[in-house]
Amino acid sequence: MKKIEAIIKPFKLEEVKDALSQIGIEGMTVSEVKGFGRQKGHTEIYRGSEYKVDFLPKIKIEIVLPDGRVEGAVAAIVSSAKTGKIGDGKVFVSDVEEIVRIRTEEKGDAAI
Amino acid sequence: MKKIEAIIKPFKLEEVKDALSQIGIEGMTVSEVKGFGRQKGHTEIYRGSEYKVDFLPKIKIEIVLPDGRVEGAVAAIVSSAKTGKIGDGKVFVSDVEEIVRIRTEEKGDAAI
Amino acid sequence: MKKIEAIIKPFKLEEVKDALSQIGIEGMTVSEVKGFGRQKGHTEIYRGSEYKVDFLPKIKIEIVLPDGRVEGAVAAIVSSAKTGKIGDGKVFVSDVEEIVRIRTEEKGDAAI
Amino acid sequence: MKKSLLILLLTASLGASLTATAGDPPSVKRAEPSLEQRVADLEAYVNNGQRGADAISSTVSSKLGRYDEKYNTFTPNPGPGPNAWQMTSAALVLFMTLPGVALFYGGLVRRKNVLSVMAQCLLIAGLVSILWYCCGYSLVFHKGNAVLGSLDFAFLNNVESSPNTDYSCWVSQNVFAMYQLMFAIITPALIIGAIAERMKFSAVFLFTILWMFVVYFPQAHMVWGIDGLMNGVWNPSAKIHAIDFAGGTVVHMTSGWSALILCLILGKRLGFGKENLSPHSMTYCMIGTGMLWVGWYGFNAGSAVASDVIAANAFTATTLATAVASFVWPMAEWLFRGKPSVLGFCSGVVAGLVVITPACGFVTPGGAVIIGVLAGLIPWFFCYKVKGWFGYDDALDTFGIHAVGGTMGALLTGILARNAANGNLATNLKSFVTDTPLQPLVVEQLKAIGLTLVLAVAGTTVIAYIVKALIGLRPTVEVETIGLDLAEHGEEGYHA
Amino acid sequence: MKKSLLILLLTASLGASLTATAGDPPSVKRAEPSLEQRVADLEAYVNNGQRGADAISSTVSSKLGRYDEKYNTFTPNPGPGPNAWQMTSAALVLFMTLPGVALFYGGLVRRKNVLSVMAQCLLIAGLVSILWYCCGYSLVFHKGNAVLGSLDFAFLNNVESSPNTDYSCWVSQNVFAMYQLMFAIITPALIIGAIAERMKFSAVFLFTILWMFVVYFPQAHMVWGIDGLMNGVWNPSAKIHAIDFAGGTVVHMTSGWSALILCLILGKRLGFGKENLSPHSMTYCMIGTGMLWVGWYGFNAGSAVASDVIAANAFTATTLATAVASFVWPMAEWLFRGKPSVLGFCSGVVAGLVVITPACGFVTPGGAVIIGVLAGLIPWFFCYKVKGWFGYDDALDTFGIHAVGGTMGALLTGILARNAANGNLATNLKSFVTDTPLQPLVVEQLKAIGLTLVLAVAGTTVIAYIVKALIGLRPTVEVETIGLDLAEHGEEGYHA
Amino acid sequence: MKKSLLILLLTASLGASLTATAGDPPSVKRAEPSLEQRVADLEAYVNNGQRGADAISSTVSSKLGRYDEKYNTFTPNPGPGPNAWQMTSAALVLFMTLPGVALFYGGLVRRKNVLSVMAQCLLIAGLVSILWYCCGYSLVFHKGNAVLGSLDFAFLNNVESSPNTDYSCWVSQNVFAMYQLMFAIITPALIIGAIAERMKFSAVFLFTILWMFVVYFPQAHMVWGIDGLMNGVWNPSAKIHAIDFAGGTVVHMTSGWSALILCLILGKRLGFGKENLSPHSMTYCMIGTGMLWVGWYGFNAGSAVASDVIAANAFTATTLATAVASFVWPMAEWLFRGKPSVLGFCSGVVAGLVVITPACGFVTPGGAVIIGVLAGLIPWFFCYKVKGWFGYDDALDTFGIHAVGGTMGALLTGILARNAANGNLATNLKSFVTDTPLQPLVVEQLKAIGLTLVLAVAGTTVIAYIVKALIGLRPTVEVETIGLDLAEHGEEGYHA
């Protein structure tokens, strides 16, 4: 099993969720994060003092999946999250060893 | 070393924490996330417009552990977080290669 | 490719970010978490009722990096985040299998 | 079910009330006022005195009103100054509930229940207004028997823009009725503090209706009705010669003691004593506190029903007692707990306001300062210590502040009332107010405290069990866990 | 560009206004008042009547003012009570916008747009004040023709602390001007609700300027100007014998209908119907609601421009209608949707306030209660059902509440106005107010409704397209996505 | 330690004050007023004039008060209109601090320090009230020498509900005392803005006590005391013939300049210039701004101590200047920075209010508009540019707005005061107010500015170093990092 972590622009969340639903992915966990990267933040001037706002709001999506579904999911995320402008974000894939569904105590792929 | 990530219902946090304490696990990192899964959200009607609230508030717990303690910890989480109702959440286990305790620069199991 | 996850004290974020910038690391994702560990929380008394605040605010930094840069990054984080007092936090390193930059669809090290 | 109960109660209340027998007006037509009398009437306006024509037996008319020769009735006009002040005061007292109490209490609950507190405040505002319009005002302020008024002012019938000289010579009666409505609203709203986060909305609804009839209307009539049992200042034939300027017994004792009973019957919040139930927004609590203080000037100084010397005294006493209590409470905290908290400051403010309420129109500045010091210490002790000893879950300390504060305020009023502060004490209470700490008034105040306490405790116990039997008091555990906002109102306080 | 347009409009407006021809004062010098006349003047003060000297043809002076023998002019003094009430009322009406509406609307938008709402409210306050000072007050309240005043009070020239007896005998004219300014501010601020989250700040700026000249100033003059076309109460030669106590047509119909048009021309918010656009802070909305209710007493009772019997009536009617509507709306929700929401309570409050506005000084308590019930049901139906059917994006329901409420309020005022509630109806409207539901006044009200509707709809359509052509109405998609706060004001509502 | 210091200071202050020598009342008994005199007294009420009996040498009594034949003393009654307005105004000024300033400043700090700001505002309210009761009111408003009053009103002794005709013929003296207390509260509360987020609570405590005695009480007596050194309007023997209607020097200059000194001595916040210190809630700041504007009507128009023509003028001037400044500041921002921010609007509002404060009772509408324009530009320039050049950490711009605004307000008052706006200028200032921009009054204003500046700067420097030596000014780095809320008050502003 694999875990996909995707960092995306906040306003793309609905689109990404829909794209994933369409390929049958119905479980995911989402959190609000701040991103720092090539996309530069804005400058706020607060009554004469200038502050650089480096960290930009991003959304992190975590999905755990059977190995076979990873490629499709990554493709769905990339195509739905893309705007072509800097700061679109990243997708990371890593390995997961075990999954348990708390409710049923099922394990492995059955738990997804 | 392994990392356990558990997605649970928010009001179960105290119970899970206590269950983990009891088996001697005293370090963890917790964050607020939104979950999307089989459990369906509610519908809010805002003066005539209907909105589906898909994402439900969940808590994510992250614990890094020596390999040998994983099984006990997962069991403790599952039993304390279970309500038997849909949406109870998941536990994911994955591999961690290295750990450093910032304060002492200790590494590996000693750093946990 | 590796992922570094660092849990640090909130007021150290700027310093850590600067230390990482100095060694050329310009991408990272940051989130607010609550930590539970050796460092003990404070007690709040709310009109006669005493509450133990166990969870302390921490910052989690996630950085994905080519394998070769991990050591330097960990060292930079540790030295900049350290206060020597309990609760300074941890650094975890784990493996990442694939990376995609959403904007360009570049993969692997090129996507970082 | 609810309906029939209501009707029952209504009829019961009414049965108890006598028919008001207005004294017959004199049959002789009234004379035009002389120039001298006209000037005297104008002076009466400035001095907040009576027009010559105000007495029912008067044989003269006044230019400051309308004389209907046919029916030989004189309808006085209100005066611009007192009417302005009374409208301002009424708006200020409404401000205390909406959004004052809503913020004060709303800030102290957890995020998931903030809207439930607000919904309850809003519900009470609407509901009580309707009751007040239908019969509440009449049951309290129309003449009746010593315990309850009559129904002759029901639906605000005959409650018009001219003053009802039983209560004020220069304030429109309809404005007075609206002003008093704001008191009738805030009183049950205070109870919310004790039962926050764990009472069903429908139960709050039913409870409020019953409580108004069983506790508030009788109590308010007894204390403020011109023929009330405990209206020591204005009713020469009052059984209990007690005084209560702006509602120490009527508002704070009734709500505070009822709150205690209701929270005991209701039981503790889930997680009480285990989870962190700390305020989701101390800042809201502080904003609400500021609004309460500001609005309370309408409550206290407005209770003079004139912008005269007595209102001025009430304004001054209120400021002093509140400021002192707001200082003493956090200092006690600083001493005994190590840190002065914003909640401590806010609690001190409210405690000061509560304790000075019955006294403000009757005490000197020095008396107000004494009250302020005690208001900062005694409720503080109850909230920090006594509550812990007994372990009841008075969620936001309605008991600790309003019941304790209202009760001690009533007592202190007995001890500190002085003729120098309020000339009216010399009328019907000459033998009770002797300007000494142990003047006979103290005993009368104790009687009033006892009666109020019994009414509130017994009334609430009965009502609470009725509501429990009929529709239940508490939501399910799941609802309480999710939070009342989402479960009972389908919305959340905040969205990202 | 903007400038030339403005000048054009200004000139156009002015062209339309006649020169005011003040009646020549009598050439005989005025006599000193006799003692009897002096007492009568004092009585006039208490009764909110006219001094003997107030009539322009009077041959007597008054001690309650200053007589300039040289120019043979009498300058009346204001009275302390009415002036106190009017200043209080003006402050209360300002409170309705800052921070009332800013919170009510600001809480209902998403987090990323909260400051844009606040900025728009603040902008309107400053901008409209400047217009009002330059010419607005003059165009509305100086005599002119039936549609627009003149420029003789421009820059508040001759608007001083003595009363303008066309509008009040005892309130300073400058205070009256400031009081009316607060109405001129809140009216365009209400429009913001419909166009929230998606209109360029610069477009709001330009739109507001044009709208004041094209819609507000004429409408206000027609309804409230002493020689206005629809001023049924005070202008005996009004073409339309309509009444509007505190702004059902002037404030709520104009803003509400304009809001509908503007939001149609503007189009829906991005994500409307798909994304969750729910309020980022229902608590702010509730706080704003409380402030609106409190402040509205200045709006409604202050519109008596005296703290007299009529103000008292307005105060009472406002309280009753609002409280009833605040109760009915959420009960309707409870019945039809399953849960009473805080938004429902708040909507009920505002709907009640809106609908009673034109009526409050003219209806009895019973009438006010009827209005409250309808105010809780009809706008509710529009917001919950009709909006859904048509699918326009009236973001915060300015149309559903203010247009619908203002319109039904104007109509109900026609049906429920009673001589018993307001003696002034017997002066110029004797034949229109016959104390029956279908009295002739109803037809006049319908005429006024029609005219107002046409002015608001036509005016706004033209202005909106002009603004669109000149500078565009909507921000870019990116700006709308990021949020107006950051994109247009460079700041965020909240920081951790 | 603190105690002995306090006593020292108190004694010092007292030593300086002369014993008040009240003129002996005439030994002849007073006659009953004639009907004509009675009517004149009533007219005096409406016109805000003196009763015949008010003069100490008068040989007649009045029905609008009480004559004590035994002691041959006449105690005047207050009037209902002015008393209503003064109570309303006092409540409004309290509203400015609680929760006005608490929100305005509290919103601008970081989340972790919001409660510390609120705690400081609350502390000051309680503390200053106690000082005011004990001796503050007496030191300011009892007659004494030119610099400080006496102790004869200590503990509000003899401060009763009858007016003190030195300050108002128709407002109760105790209400006046409470009204002035609200000024004494808000002034030190303004200083908080400069030292926010980094001053120990105990240091704020001690500093405030000392500052009241060293700076506020003398300054207020000099400007407003009937025998004050700079009371140009009412004290014919004032050394400096300056005017300050509602506190440009007393409130804004003292607080603003003291704030600068204190923030310099205190040093910059940790992270200043590096970390993002932006406001945790611009929405709170905006809410606070709205409340400040609304409350300021009590501050400015209330300073007439009557609801008369002068109050009306003050109300009007305040509205115009504030509205204009609220518009000009963000427009300057828009031009020079690219975006008009909500903070810009709010800053403009406050700057307008500050600058018009000393002038509002003395200038025409045109003058107010000029003041508004300058108030929008000059403090803006100081906050955006000058602060950057010098690099001091005036956290929330108390100096930039209150010191700069108060100073320019005092100067502009000198330039723009006109007899047309305030007839009282013709009494003692006939030769100073010549209705030209360079009238002699300007020089007097400059003298007053100089003296105030010296008092504030020198006083604060000394006090700050005393406090630093005794208990230290700043918390530890760790406390400042964690935030003052948790560290000093044991609570957090918000909980999830």
Ligand SMILES: Nc1ncnc2c1ncn2[C@@H]1O[C@H](COP(=O)(O)OP(=O)(O)O)[C@@H](O)[C@H]1O
């Ligand atoms: N090396 C990295 N490790 C973790 N997160 C990263 C890394 N690089 C970028 N990110 C995340 O991806 C977001 C977008 O990256 P950025 O460099 O701004 O643009 P782009 O993805 O278009 O190259 C960042 O805001 C950050 O949250």
Ligand SMILES: Nc1ncnc2c1ncn2[C@@H]1O[C@H](COP(=O)(O)OP(=O)(O)O)[C@@H](O)[C@H]1O
């Ligand atoms: N494939 C997945 N990847 C990541 N998180 C998941 C996944 N499936 C479920 N979750 C998380 O687990 C939570 C519970 O899942 P859900 O399907 O609603 O119920 P259950 O766990 O009882 O099957 C979800 O809200 C989501 O946060």
Ligand SMILES: Nc1ncnc2c1ncn2[C@@H]1O[C@H](COP(=O)(O)OP(=O)(O)O)[C@@H](O)[C@H]1O
């Ligand atoms: N086993 C663990 N798994 C995950 N996070 C941990 C673990 N132990 C500690 N942490 C995180 O590191 C933070 C610091 O740990 P703590 O034990 O308090 O101090 P220290 O790092 O100095 O030993 C904790 O607040 C928590 O967020």
